[in-house]
Amino acid sequence: MSPIKLDDKQTVVEFLNSFDTFLFDCDGVLWSGTHLLPNVIETLALLKKLNKKVLFVTNNSTKSRQDYTKKFSNFGIDNVTKEQIFSSSFATAIYLKNFTNLDPSKDKIWVFGESGIEKELQEVGFSTIGGSDARLDEPWDQQKTPFLPVDPEVKCVVAGLDTKINFHRLCVTYNYLRDKDVQYVATNIDTTFPGKPYMQPGCGSMINLLTTSSGREEPPNCGKPSQLMLDAVFKAYPELKREKCCMVGDRLNTDIKFGIDGKLGGQLLVLSGVENESCLTDLSHGFILPTFYADKLGDVYEHYTK
Ligand SMILES: O=C(O)[C@H](O)[C@H](O)COP(=O)(O)O
Numbered sequence: 001m002s003p004i005k006l007d008d009k010q011t012v013v014e015f016l017n018s019f020d021t022f023l024f025d026c027d028g029v030l031w032s033g034t035h036l037l038p039n040v041i042e043t044l045a046l047l048k049k050l051n052k053k054v055l056f057v058t059n060n061s062t063k064s065r066q067d068y069t070k071k072f073s074n075f076g077i078d079n080v081t082k083e084q085i086f087s088s089s090f091a092t093a094i095y096l097k098n099f100t101n102l103d104p105s106k107d108k109i110w111v112f113g114e115s116g117i118e119k120e121l122q123e124v125g126f127s128t129i130g131g132s133d134a135r136l137d138e139p140w141d142q143q144k145t146p147f148l149p150v151d152p153e154v155k156c157v158v159a160g161l162d163t164k165i166n167f168h169r170l171c172v173t174y175n176y177l178r179d180k181d182v183q184y185v186a187t188n189i190d191t192t193f194p195g196k197p198y199m200q201p202g203c204g205s206m207i208n209l210l211t212t213s214s215g216r217e218e219p220p221n222c223g224k225p226s227q228l229m230l231d232a233v234f235k236a237y238p239e240l241k242r243e244k245c246c247m248v249g250d251r252l253n254t255d256i257k258f259g260i261d262g263k264l265g266g267q268l269l270v271l272s273g274v275e276n277e278s279c280l281t282d283l284s285h286g287f288i289l290p291t292f293y294a295d296k297l298g299d300v301y302e303h304y305t306k
């Protein structure tokens with residue numbers, strides 16, 4: 001069935017009445033870079049007035065869940081708690097803790113990425129090195145780097161979005177990945193992410209560089225569409241009913257696939273991020289289409305209040 005566009009009041013009312021919980025992707029849905037998207041605050045306030053449950057599920061690993069509460073507040077989206085937020089940095093901590101043989105008391109983690117990964121891994125007991133260490137901002141000098149030779153206690157590389165990517169970070173991470181006994185885990189695989197008015201290379205593109213250069217297999221992906229985060233959502237909120245949940249996202253191969261694979265009641269694709277309307281007619285991408293779509297999330301508020 002073709003996706004239904006939310007472009008009039010009746011369609012929006014029927015859409016809202018179909019679900020009691022909305023899971024929101026962040027980049028490209030709520031904001032784009034430093035730019036809050038139109039009528040997002042108003043739409044979230046409307047959902048609250050309608051007693052809908054709102055959760056946030058982001059593949060952006062640069063921040064911890066606690067850090068994200070500050071980002072929401074800085075955008076004027078108040079009263080979002082750490083417990084409402086599920087990030088790929090959090091999902092990666094769950095993965096290392098519950099799905100690997102790593103021992104936090106002795107196995108260190110080399111981080112290619114930002115402080116969100118470090119904080120979430122440290123919260124489950126892991127020691128991390130690399131990541132936001134300012135010494136990595138120094139130009140690469142194989143004679144002077146304090147990070148090589150590799151630390152033999154490092155047993156896993158976690159790779160995420162690193163907006164401070166440089167040759168120093170790439171060289172050290174590569175040298176850890178050369179040892180096939182060192183595990184390799186990705187926070188997410190998004191190839192791009194929006195930073196209005198431009199697009200930007202994303203975590204997946206950076207990880208592809210590391211995977212290609214090191215000759216490693218593609219690492220397990222902890223972010224959407226992996227169901228790890230959705231499992232964490234339903235563990236935290238066992239009262240939720242999948243058929244009454246709607247996933248709202250801007251990317252077909254992560255957000256919408258995540259909702260479909262998770263057997264959620266519906267998915268809303270918004271065209272304010274990485275996808276445009278052609279993805280709904282040119283099906284060469286091979287992905288299943290969402291139940292609903294809209295130009296932007298704020299259209300829910302705009303049409304509902306007409
Ligand atoms: O890792 C990336 O490329 C970006 O952080 C990712 O695309 C943004 O995540 P989202 O909030 O859209 O899930």
Ligand SMILES: [Mg+2]
Pocket residue numbers: 025026027028029249250251273
């Ligand atoms: Mg997004």
